[in-house]
Amino acid sequence: MAALLEITSLRKSFGGVTATDDVNLKVEKGELHAIIGPNGAGKTTLISQLSGALRPDSGSIVFQGENITNRPAYSRARLGITRSFQITSLIMSMTVLDNVALAIQARDKHSFRFLKPARDIEYLREEGRELLAQFGLDGRADEPTVALSHGEHRQIEIAVALASKAELMLLDEPMAGLGPTESTTMIEFLKDLKGKRTILLIEHDMDAVFALADRISVLVYGHIIATGTPDEIRSNDDVRHAYLGEE
Amino acid sequence: MLQLTRTDWLTLVVMLALLILPPVFLWTGNEFYLLLATRLVILAIAAVSLNLVLGYGGLVSFGHAAYIGIGAYAVGIPVYHETYGGFEAVAGYGAGIHILLAVVISAIFALFTGAISLRTKGVYFIMITMAFGMMAYYFFLSIDEYGGDDGLVIDIRSEIPPLNLDNPLQLFMIAYVSLVIAMIVVKTIVNSRFGMVLQGAKGNNERMVTMGYNTYFYKLTAYVISGAMCGYAGALLGNFTTFVSPDMMGWSRSGELMFMVILGGATTAIGPVMGAAGFILLEEFLSSYTIFWHLPFGLILIAVVLFARGGLVGLIKGKGK
Amino acid sequence: MDYTLLIVQTLNGVQLGLLLFLVASGLTLVFGILDFVNLAHGSIYMVGAFICASLTFVVGNFLLAILIALPLTAAVGYGIERLLARHLYARDHLDHVLGTFGLILVIDTSVHLIWGPEGFAVPLPAWLDGQVEIFTGVVIPTYRLLIIGVGLAVAGGLYWLVNFTRLGMLIRAGASNRVMVSALGIDIQWLFALVFALGAMLAGLAGMLISPITEASISMGGEIIITAFVVIIIGGIGSMKGAFFAALIIGLIDTLGRSFLDDIFKLFMSSDAAETSAPAISSMLIYILMAVILAVRPQGLFPPKVR
Structure with a gap:
């Protein structure tokens, strides 16, 4: 094979x-x-x-x-193929959940969707929270990413990589x-x-x-x-x- | 239960003031202030459209005045040909053809220049958009038939029955409604899945690409939408001033638009509107005292850059949310 | 085609190119080393022209006026660096653009206040005011030859400065590695101020040289800065070599386009169509060139090494 x-x-x-x-x-x-x-x-x-x-x-x-x-x-x-970065590479200005949700959203064929608010789309948020829960980060999902610690950033890196499936x-x-x-x-x-x-x-x-x-x-x-x-x-x-x- | 944040309240208050004050000015015999408000609202539409790319997309376009000019010429040229003959394909007084031309040609220009500009980033992008804006400027400057340097007087305003754009209050109301729609359009786009990708690419382009987004096309799409909206604002401005000249699209005009966005506060819906208001009121206030008003004006702009990051919205919002 | 005209216009193009190089070199120097976008660079060019114009009337000699005006423009640049630019280095490029945009308003209005709204004609000494015949039938103004000479000399001087002097070594090192320069114990603030003043002086020199041809006017800064930007974009922002070649290319294309494009168009379109479209196309020619070059090489012709 x-x-x-x-x-x-x-x-x-x-x-x-x-x-x-x-x-x-x-x-x-x-x-x-x-x-x-x-x-x-x-x-x-x-x-x-x-x-x-x-x-x-x-x-x-x-x-x-x-x-x-x-x-x-x-x-x-x-x-x-997905990757994580040696030097944390996240979208610091967005919330933790937004980062993960974007990675999930990327699995859709394309994101040229202009009307419905992205934060109201259930499956993006649900799946994102579940992923974060695996690292015990679901409680901090709505905080700006920049506010979290280095160790947490490393975990989010993995969560983002996982989200892509x-x-x-x-x-x-x-x-x-x-x-x-x-x-x-x-x-x-x-x-x-x-x-x-x-x-x-x-x-x-x-x-x-x-x-x-x-x-x-x-x-x-x-x-x-x-x-x-x-x-x-x-x-x-x-x-x-x-x-x-x-x- | 609808929870209003401080920014929401600010948005409501500013928009209500903008709606109520101008007619009151008119009825109390101060038509001048109604006209000032109309110009303010039209430029606010342009600033709102620029904010889509500048604020949310992180794309510092230094050539947005070109779209205002294109939009205004899209009114002036059809009216000119309808009046004096020639170029029958576009000739006409109807608002429909004017707006269609303004929006479509702006979109095409944005598509063409954006496709090249977006291959670059950072300071290259700033300068290239500026250079493309000047390209449009010199294009209209060199066409003698449309007045070249002297510009083109728009003899007749766009016809849009049953409305009448010669009525200053009606023109204001159309501009105001357009502004509200523009703000809603930008807000909707920004919050959508598309908008999340756009903002993500601003925050960390490499990460977005690694996730599987071809961010180039998202940015280009936003750039085209922004250009088309700005072209629409230009068509309104042409109707307001009944005059169009290359001077409307020079790089200092583009700089002013950028300043409105930053002065008000980028990445908020009301920021560009407040920026346009602050900019125009300050300009009006200072120029009533001295012909050298650009001096204090420039100093204030510098002070804003040095000390007031976050703009007016940031100042009013303060630290709390 | 008229070959005499072709030669004369080519020389004019080279002259324009070298003037553009003087402005663009300062711009690219400041960007390359300080990572600072100076929109007000054109205003310094304009201030240089006005200072020189006034001094010409005071001291009665154009060349002497230039010699006195050069350090004065450098001082203007130093002042700008201390008062504004220095506080913006750590910010993003958007803030540079907006801050220096405000500065343009301040400088332009100040010049208006000091010198009034009218332009200043600058008289040339008699020996520069004539014409020379460089080939049989090819006559060009002596002064344009002088500009070409000065432009080439400055280009040579900059080449020497950047490649063979201690300052040049610091400049090259600073462009690629700021931390290293600081680590060497060099006062980086002093170096930055010096570079800024040097850039201002180069722009001022260009303004002084052009003023006898066009006269010193407030609008001259806004006109040159865009073309200078196009030059450094095409050349590769931060690259001195790129600025030199791109300036010559732009100078030649712009000058020759304006003179000969209608003749070229007439070869394959009607005379009427050529006369209508040629002015529009020739005024956009450098932007079209820029678009084509960037579509192929987004980093310009001579992109500086990654820092």
């Missing part, structure tokens, strides 16, 4: 710096695939090429059998900047989500990665040096040498 996402010979450089160097990667439907690597390895650049925020210089990205390499970002979202979720360091308790909650949540969606996870927290991932790919200087199960990665000499810092 073909993989859900298949990346072939992907390359991207900025000026003289090669951020993505001949990346080949397959993500199977339903797996939680983690990408680890040192800072500056090109993890976010890779995600951005998958989501469509950046265009690769060469190579191809095939999603559900369709070549999406040159599709714009909004069109990839329609096909079923996308088959593939690209999660860029969902645990970034979270305290220990918040991290634990997030890990529990992702564990729960595992199997229901296909997830490509970038994360620095190694405990989280090894606890969650079905497979792990190690990205160093834009190049994938190893892919395998957590156990295989742990015992891989190249990885130990290049990344885990052991001799």
